[in-house]
Amino acid sequence: MAADETTPLIGDGAPKDAKATKAAKTIFGPANRILLAGFLMAFTLGVTQVPIIYVFRLMECDVFYSHNPPFEGSGDRCHRREINAGTATQVSILSMTTSFSGIINLFICGYFIKVWGPRWAFVSQTALLGVRVSTQVLGVTVGGRSGEIIFQACQCIGMIGGPRGYQLVLNTAVSEVVAAKDRTAVFGRLQGSIMLGTAFGFLLGGILGDIYGIRRPFEAAFFLYVASTIYGALFMPNKTADDAKDQKQGSRGISGFFAPLKVIVPHRYRLESGNVIKNYGLIFLALGLFLGVFATGYAPILLQMYATSKFNFGTTENGYLMFGISLIRGLFLLFMFPNIITVGRNWFNRAATSEDASTNTHEGRVPTNPEDFAAAEGGEVPQEPELVPDADEEDSGTGFDLFFVRWSLVIDSLVTFFAGFSSSGWQVYMAGFVLPFASGSAPAAKGVMTEMCPPKQRTDAISAITLVESMATLLTQGLFGLIFAAFSEAGQPRLTFFCNAAFAVVGFVVLFLARLPPTNSKRIDAEDSDTETETPSLLEQTASEEERE
The missing domain is CATH 1.20.1250.20 (MFS general substrate transporter like domains)
Incomplete structure (x- = not known):
């Protein structure tokens, strides 16, 4: 039209x-x-x-x-x-x-x-x-x-x-x-x-x-x-x-080809006060997710191997076990995980809103932006108020995503730990039924990382998370295979479950070191970080002008 x-x-x-x-x-x-x-x-x-x-x-x-x-005989x-x-x-x-x-x-x-x-x-x-x-x-x-x-x-x-x-x-x-x-x-x-x-x-x-x-x-x-x-x-x-x-x-x-490796580095952020800080959240998030996938990625294989050696599970029993784990995990992620994220974010947003209302006041606040300064009489035309985006139109609950990544590893470590005490086949099936409910750490980590990166780096952020998962999966297949073999030779294959749970706990501790950027802070890109850090704040400029007058 x-x-x-x-x-x-x-x-x-x-x-x-x-x-x-x-x-x-x-x-x-x-x-x-x-x-x-x-x-x-x-x-x-x-x-x-x-x-x-x-x-x-x-x-x-x-x-x-x-x-x-050639083979002779039956069988x-x-x-x-x-x-x-x-x-x-x-x-x-x-x-x-x-x-x-x-x-x-x-x-x-x-x-x-x-x-x-x-x-x-x-x-x-x-x-x-x-x-x-x-x-x-x-x-x-x-x-x-x-x-x-x-x-x-x-x-x-x-x-x-x-x-x-x-x-x-x-x-x-x-x-x-x-x-x-x-x-x-x-x-x-x-x-x-x-x-x-x-x-x-x-x-x-x-x-x-x-x-x-x-x-x-x-x-x-x-x-x-x-x-x-x-x-x-x-x-x-x-x-x-x-x-x-x-x-x-x-x-x-070639820099575009290896761009995913550049995402997981510390980044600088400018606070509302004008100070510049360095945030290491992406590094600890990637390391914690690596340890989490390293621990949880071997759990389904471990259940099969333990059930085969301890309870004589065959191809049929292991097939049912793997089909059940994949089916339950798929249904959980399709139907329950989105609701958990929605409810959890609403809870986090309400908590953040009430905290801001009780702590933030305008009295004694140092102005740092042009619109914070009072206009001289007759010197400025009144402007329309700035449009504030609706809260539910923004991804303002990313903090819950990080919370979910942490505690899903705790649940996974507990389930894996208690699976080591299985004394019959039905208990292995029970562990396989409960284990998928600790899923969702990788999708939640993707959500956190994509929100901590600018839109133009979104593909690189997802590539970085997927790369971390791939490397953890590759390492866990080799290392935990050796650990299971060593414990099996010692007659204690169940100890592999406890070792697996220990790595999940370490991942949980590392994830607690991951922090989101401060509220209302602005990320400073590498190419203009020097310019940003050298530019004086508006408050400093105003003070210097008053001194000259």
């Missing part, structure tokens, strides 16, 4: 976050489309996760009998100590390759997001994952040592397109389409969608492998990747032209 003299100069008055919230809450709005994309991708990845271990066992079995006498011909050891070695190599590729993939995919935007970055990840699973179909068909080499070599495709990359794209995309106050809750819902997809993918992959043969899950995953790629190209939201331009300007050169 053409503008006329009745057209408001500031638009329709609807805040940007309010529009984003309204759009995100529609049935097939941008946020829900992203959640569905997360479910589809996790479901597709889960279809092949269970069969991969069995495939390596079959290929290692073929390798063994290629230079040994499973692959049930031999040499074959089990070879399978464990191949799976360990695959896990390390996947984890290392995932870390590299975070940097590459983060660069893709800045250059192409979330939509085409997502398409690149799904398409390359489809290429990788097609090579796995070839490896299953070939079998033997050649099949293992194909699996291991082509796993490096994950450096350019992999699971960590698509999760980074989805977290970045959802942070752009929802209001700031809803960001943490939607991070949790996205993680819940991924967990639900993983749970049902595990279930379908096992069924397809048992009924139609071990190659069928990989073939089904290939067509699911094709469908996910088409879905992403058609329905994934993309950034506006202005946002894309800003991202490209900040992503030039």
Whole structure:
């Protein structure tokens, strides 16, 4: 419509976050489309996760009998100590390759997001994952040592397109389409969608492998990747032209590639009084989350290994255990976590409002801003009052997010500690049922970090958090595997639970050192920090002018 003299100069008055919230809450709005994309991708990845271990066992079995006498007798011909050891070695190599590729993939995919935007970055990840699973179909068909080499070599495709990359794209995309106050809750819902997809993918992959043969899950995953790629190209939201331009300007050169590493550093903030302080909150937040993921990330695997060695759990029992953990965690993050964040933030906001009302007074306050000084008589035209944004339109409850990250680790450490006293199989299932209710620390940490960084660094902040999670997951798989083996040889595998809980407590203590920037403070970027610190405050300028007069 053409503008006329009745057209408001500031638009329709609807805040940007309010529009984003309204759009995100529609049935097939941008946020829900992203959640569905997360479910589809996790479901597709889960279809092949269970069969991969069995495939390596079959290929290692073929390798063994290629230079040994053929099997004679009844029973499973692959049930031999040499074959089990070879399978464990191949799976360990695959896990390390996947984890290392995932870390590299975070940097590459983060660069893709800045250059192409979330939509085409997502398409690149799904398409390359489809290429990788097609090579796995070839490896299953070939079998033997050649099949293992194909699996291991082509796993490096994950450096350019992999699971960590698509999760980074989805977290970045959802942070752009929802209001700031809803960001943490939607991070949790996205993680819940991924967990639900993983749970049902595990279930379908096992069924397809048992009924139609071990190659069928990989073939089904290939067509699911094709469908996910088409879905992403058609329905994934993309950034506006202005946002894309800003991202490209900040992503030039090698500095843009390694920008996530620059996020987790101390930053300077200018207080209302004019003083400049340095805040270390991002460092302690990242370190605390690292220790938390390091402790909690191994808990589901630990439950399986302990139940297998202590209570003779088989594939079926462990399958039910893992499906239950993933399902409960997904449902918790989808439905309970957003409500917890909303209620908790309202509680924090009310507490902060009442504290400010009881402590803040205007008497004796030193003016530091131009509008705080009284105007000379006849020297200034009265101005309209400044519009103060509505409290619920801002992400003013970030303090509760940090509170939630801390105490979720405490709950997780308690559950893990008491799981070490399990004396029967049903108690392991009970621990697996309660453990997911301590989830949500990673989505809450994403919410805190994205609010502590400027909007132009939001992608880098999410990349940094995901990088911390990936490195913690990689380390916990290796170190706690050795710890469990050592305690098992000593006849006390339950001690691993207590060691696990101790790391969670350390993470909780470190997180208490993380502090949010002071209220009403302004972050000083590195490029203009010298200018900011050298510029005298308005109060000093006024005092010097009075002295000269």
